[in-house]
Amino acid sequence: MNKNALSLFENPAPRCPVALLLDTSSSMSGAPINALNEGILRFFQEIHTDEVARFSVETTIISFGDGGVRQALPFTATIDPVRAPRLRANGMTPMGGAIDLGLREIHERRKFYKRNGISAFKPWMVVMSDGGPNDNWTGPAEQARRLSDENALVFLGVGIGDGVDWDTFNEIMPVNRPPKALDGIKFKEFFEWLSDSLHQVSVSSPSQNVSLPPTNGWEAI
Secondary structure: OOHHHHHHHHOOOOEEEEEEEEEOOHHHOOHHHHHHHHHHHHHHHHHHHOOOHHHOEEEEEEEEEOOEEEEEEOOOOOOOHHHOOOOOOOOOOOHHHHHHHHHHHHHHHHHHHHHOOOOEOOOEEEEEEOOOOOOOOHHHHHHHHHHHHOOOOEEEEEEOOOOOOHHHHHHHOOOOOOOEEEOOOOHHHHHHHHHHHHHHHHOOOOOOOOOOOOOOOOEOO
8 A cells, every 4th residue: 555545544534635726937036926935834834733624635736937837746645834845936827737737636636535435525726826828728727617617626716916817817717706816915814714714624524515714814805
């Protein structure tokens, strides 16, 4: 039995796979990328200290920008703050490739759960960007929207700063869940909201629809 399968055997709690797709293009340089890294660390700390979510939430981090599309952190059975990656800002914005990789990683993780007899909550995929995609995004976005429409994926978009291509971002995201604007660089507040949301998921049943907490702590009005 491999290490991942052993961890599932030791912890049979239902899993919630979360794919964080994070823009690390050159326009994120400086304060934005530093705040993003601090937010990721805070998210890991919040989940790690949550007595329920720490046994259910599994996260992969996919960056798009520096080095193209890169899996900065593969899905892990435990979220430990020491494993939080430190992202760098550089390059373009291949968002379509990131969505495609995120969907494939979620699909493979859910197959892994099924092989090992572990139930799972609806997966989450979060896209954060300060610009617009410069690659082919239509196919991956259509697939993600379809899964969202079928209630098989929580698909969230968050725009950062003044350079967001809102017309395209709105086309990418589901009609009933348009992208939201981050207030300044309140990444820490966003990731605290995300951990609170995933706590609510973790204390529910896999078949239950969960109402998300208010976004006023991080959303620009």
